Amino acid sequence: MTDYPTGLGTSDRDTISLLGHDLAGDLLGTVTFGELAFWMATQQRPAPGQLRVFEAVLVSLADHGFTPTAIAARLTYYSAPDSLQGAIAAGLLGGGSRFLGVTEDTGLFLHTALADLGDTSSFTDEQWDAAALTLLAQTKQAGRRVPGLGHPVHKLRDPRTDVIIRIADEQGLRGAHLRLFEAIGRTNGQVLGKDLPLNGAGVAGAALADLGLPIELLRGFALLARTAGLIGHLAEERINPIAPAIYAEVDRNAVYVPATPTN
Numbered sequence: 001m002t003d004y005p006t007g008l009g010t011s012d013r014d015t016i017s018l019l020g021h022d023l024a025g026d027l028l029g030t031v032t033f034g035e036l037a038f039w040m041a042t043q044q045r046p047a048p049g050q051l052r053v054f055e056a057v058l059v060s061l062a063d064h065g066f067t068p069t070a071i072a073a074r075l076t077y078y079s080a081p082d083s084l085q086g087a088i089a090a091g092l093l094g095g096g097s098r099f100l101g102v103t104e105d106t107g108l109f110l111h112t113a114l115a116d117l118g119d120t121s122s123f124t125d126e127q128w129d130a131a132a133l134t135l136l137a138q139t140k141q142a143g144r145r146v147p148g149l150g151h152p153v154h155k156l157r158d159p160r161t162d163v164i165i166r167i168a169d170e171q172g173l174r175g176a177h178l179r180l181f182e183a184i185g186r187t188n189g190q191v192l193g194k195d196l197p198l199n200g201a202g203v204a205g206a207a208l209a210d211l212g213l214p215i216e217l218l219r220g221f222a223l224l225a226r227t228a229g230l231i232g233h234l235a236e237e238r239i240n241p242i243a244p245a246i247y248a249e250v251d252r253n254a255v256y257v258p259a260t261p262t263n
Contacts, residue, residue, distance in 0.1 A: 007043055019043070033117045034058055037224060049171030050211050053220075057204045060160045061103065061222050064227030070233045071246065077234050078243035082235065091230040092223050095105035095145070096173050100201065100226055104219035106148035110177045120176050122260040125183070132183035136191040139229055148181065148202020149188060160200030161185075168207050175210030179201070 009018045009073050016023040018232050019039055027036070034055040038046040046054060063070070072089030082088055095101050114120065123131070167184065168174040181198060189195035201222065208218050237243060 058225040061225035088122040102201035103205040103222040106202035128183035141166040176208040177209040
């Protein structure tokens with residue numbers, strides 16, 4: 001008989017085991033969902049400070065109004081009200097480089113840059129700023145975009161940014177990813193020609209990376225948070241629907257324009 005090893009969950013006729021604990025006897029009513037999500041992803045139970053930062057990030061990413069992901073979920077639910085899972089999936093599938101995916105993109109961008117900086121444990125703000133300026137110049141020269149900079153709504157300051165940084169600092173978890181990202185926020189105008197604010201999704205990615213969470217999973221945590229928001233949108237859509245109006249507005253105002261040949 002072949003064994004299929006797992007460090008997550010198993011079950012038999014009478015019990016369910018999760019992370020080496022009895023689910024019913026040890027975990028139900030004693031751990032929060034955020035704690036469990038962190039624990040399952042890392043196989044390590046979070047310390048109280050880690051949990052506070054992690055759950056603050058989840059709350060910050062849960063909803064941002066009528067984003068394309070929320071609209072996609074609502075329209076899908078309008079089209080297929082018998083498929084709640086399809087509506088949630090439609091919203092999650094829109095998590096990419098402009099919405100939600102920025103969390104992972106920023107974490108990876110910072111993580112890659114830090115690998116080239118060596119020991120940064122004694123860096124001053126001036127050294128962080130110098131490193132940020134070099135990184136910004138290299139990124140611009142390569143014709144690439146700095147993830148986590150700018151926001152379509154919050155043109156001057158994303159209200160989530162300072163709060164996440166403060167919470168991380170209070171817990172002693174304001175690490176190299178956040179510090180480099182903060183320096184990018186202070187210096188980007190010198191390279192890009194205009195000051196762009198750090199956005200909340202980017203700061204979330206930096207904070208999660210400082211917690212030691214796998215960089216390749218950071219988008220998953222953003223999607224985990226947004227799932228709650230999408231459920232909220234669908235609950236509201238049932239009572240006060242807007243999808244029919246969106247559909248009618250676009251459909252009734254569609255104008256035929258002959259296609260332009262591409263060659």
